[in-house]
Amino acid sequence: PYTGKALADDPVMALLIVSNEDEMFPRVLDSRYALPPGLRNDVQALWNRWLVERYGDRAKLVEAWKAMGAEPALSAAEDPVKGTVAIPETAHRGRIFDFRRFCAAVQRQFAQRMTSHLRSLGVQCPIQHTNHIYTPEGVFIMADADFSGIHLYGPYQDGITYTVGNFSIIKANNPLAGNLWHFPAAGLKGRLAGKPFVLGEWNVGYPNDFRGGGVMQGFAYGLLQDWDCISYFCFFANPKLWQPDGPGVATSLESAFDPARAGLFPAIALMFHRQDITPAKEAVHQRFADADIEALGKEKGYPAYVWPLTKDLAWIPFAHRYYLAPRPVDETRGVALKGTGSELESAVQKLREAARRDGLID
Template sequence: MRQRCLATVLALAVMCVPARAADQWVPVKEISLELRPGSPLDFSSILPNGRIDGGHRLVVGKEGRLAYAKAPDTPVRMLCASLAWSPASGGFPDHEGADRYARQLAMHGYNIARLHFVDASLMFGRDRDLDFDPETLDRIQYLLAALKRNGIHWIIDGLSSPRGAYGGFDDRWDTGGDVKLMLHLDDRTFEHWRRLQQAVLGRVNPYTGEAPIRDEALALVILANENGLEFEAVVHDRPGRAPYDDRLAQPFNLWLKKRYGTTASLAKVWGVLDSGEVLETGGIRLPRDRYNDSPRLRDLQAFFVETERASTARMSKVLRDLGYTGLITNYNNWPSSQMALSRRDLQVITANTYHDWVGGYTPGSELLQTSSIADSVNYIRMIAASRWLGKPFVVSEYDHLFWNRYRYEGGLAMPAYAALQGWDALCRHGHGPIALAYGEPFPHKQAMLPYAIALDPVARAGETLAALLYRRGDVATSDVTIPFSVRGEEDLTDDMQAREPESLTDLALVGRIGLERAERLGDAIAVTQPRRESSDNVLALLRASSRLKPDNATTVDAGIYQSSTGEIVLDRFARQLRVATPATEAMAFASLREPVDLGVLRVERADGNGLVALSALDPPATLSDSRRFLLIFATDAQNTDMTFRDSEEKVIESFGRLPVLIRQGTVDLSLSKTAAKWRISPVGLDGTVHPPVVDGAGAVKFRLSNYGPSGPTTYFLLELR
């Protein structure tokens, strides 16, 4: 092998000697972030978006998977762009900006977009109910048309803001407001929601010529974002406040009266009632502590299930009466046992999930600074267990949040396991998944922030990898399915927060899991009710039945899980996740104590934690046959002058400012390939291919630095000749 550095002193210093200390941070040089057409990051040719027409309307196809109407037996994977703009993040773009933005989304590999908080944007600064800002309405309508022209379907929330479309509020993106609660309880609020659907979805879009509700581009309506009654109560929980709103008391008493009839009958089930509690007069109180398990809480869950299912039916009828024939979902929050029953009859199941959740942007906001691999990606496993088998499953929000130093894990873990599970759409949450440039003049664009993945090179590298692992289909779906039996209300316990046990959801790291009605299980190897099995027991049954190969390396006690496909291995205690497929090989690691051989790619050494991935770019997309490869190397990124209140960087003091800084790092790599000539060129965050920094002949083996003459980056182009 021959290796040559560029004939410059800077390249020699950067590329041919060991990297600087791992705590060195270097500023990103790019300003424009618009991908150059035809660049290695332009996926519009390898992931083309077709014309959206009647044949390309999304439907529930074979085995409950999303598919196009013209090919219902062929599942499609939808990579989703979250569009959750507010005035602080720039709002909806003007027409020229919308055209550029939609085209860029298609180039990045997105084929569906979720419009979130549309109601808040339309009502920003408005004093009268349903009095939409005309410019914002025009921009939304034009953006929808631009997305459709670029082959990007739509997911739209029927309601995002707890203020709905009521006038006179300036906290539309906050948790104030009770519209989500009162939708379940109050006819006037429900009528307000109905009018909102008519005004947004039922209004003819002048740029498409038809109302969104009749447009084949509208794939899914989320009736109301995070609208579960228990979740809504937790969101509004405050010290000194009762856990449940008093307005729930009367309908809860009516429900109890219908079920039990008399105070005496209720007391036989609940035990001793409090003084003054009489069912006949509606005097049964709501629970005073949601975490103190009790029969009272169990019945409150049953009441929530009945109420939520009735609300969904009522809201769905509104859309159907308006002429909507597409897909409907609800309750994308909370993977609890109670919520699972409320979702049971939905057409599509949706879920939101986060690792190391952050509550806000103010000084003093904090996270745990933990690895998701260290808890066996629990944030992924817990929503896997909330899915109902035989229905499309959409991850409407997820993120491994900034400023967590392990967030490079999210770009490998979520798309890999989403593909393994056979999920149908994947949406990493943020103001927007991309930005057209650094330095846009808006408060939330002045620095990287949580829920703002567009400016974060680490998150963006993960989304690039997701387009290949998930949408392109590099990771295969498991042919092993492990149902979790559900009987019905009898599965509810006295624990309001009960969900599927983590000691069983680890099965999601091996095969497909999800909920199934008990009467449909037949002789399937399943997790039964009550939950008494261990994952070891279920795995033993799968091995005995030959559904799991004898050489599968899963060892629960050792924290090692290998997928049934053999493509994914999670090592909890080493904090490593490895993916090896014909088209992509990748590894996320907290440390690298010894070399790891992925197949074609061998990771020899690294000077810190990070993500390394090698993906074939030439058709057919296999590492064996391709001559061009996208190489991703992501470490960490922070803002200039970012400061913390503690040495572990858990508590934020100031987010700082642009430019973004990337943590400098090196990794030693080799490929089980030889070539007459080969070279590696840095690829800028805008897709620009810079001059080669390493080249050679024969064996492909090199040290890669993420910092070179063109500045730091997360992308490289490897070419074999």
């Protein structure tokens, strides 16, 4: 509206996301997002077609799922050739694992087609397929995109109790506590090797006594991790705040009338663009191949959220840059984490030595 240009040509559109905070697998299985019967039938038809393409017939499917620990593999009425294999509703070993693969394949194909369509319309900016990964297979949905990323927050308004946790980012992020749910460890599943990383949303909600420092700490972690972009959310969210028919209510994340956050914007922007904090010297690449995903899928069952690091390694993002590597990477650029036992212990020991050398840990 300001330049008169088509949106595809307007520099106001810096980045584009095909699917916001979404992945097909949890949406189909989560009762809160129940599919309409007609759409669910379509998904089941696609699911059975995928099983036939993968296994050929009922006997081979039964054999494969039994090998994954499923017993019974199928009910008497189920046959992929007839389109009667049901969408999983429980942590059925073979069925749930293959359904995750199926959902990832469908979403990846959709994202590729949508990206091609957007490019045909003249869109020039980088395009991301989804900014949240919920399953191990989701890594490969993001692997074809122009950039990787995720949305993360400090404490903010809970959707059930409508309260805001009054704790500091520093306390929640104690690396020795091994908490994988808090920032920045929770963002590790969205950082892919060889791709720019965008933290598409970041904020600390009101009321929180530590929100000013917390917002700034988020940008500081981003500099340490050498992230490419952090997008602050948000300045205004509720239009009723400035409409004459009522005062409205500010949301937890709105910052326009909160000097503890909005007053820091110039300083935070300057800190980030000047690169006041040097990126961590050591890079950690955690390999993520098909075999690793299969092992993780069998171990986690449902839901199979991606937590690449164990609690014992949750300190890594406080000392080193971290990348998921769904494809082979140049290991000379950093330490590669793979395997178990002595091999993994050796790699972790190298990381600890590097962190001590840089004065990051004792």
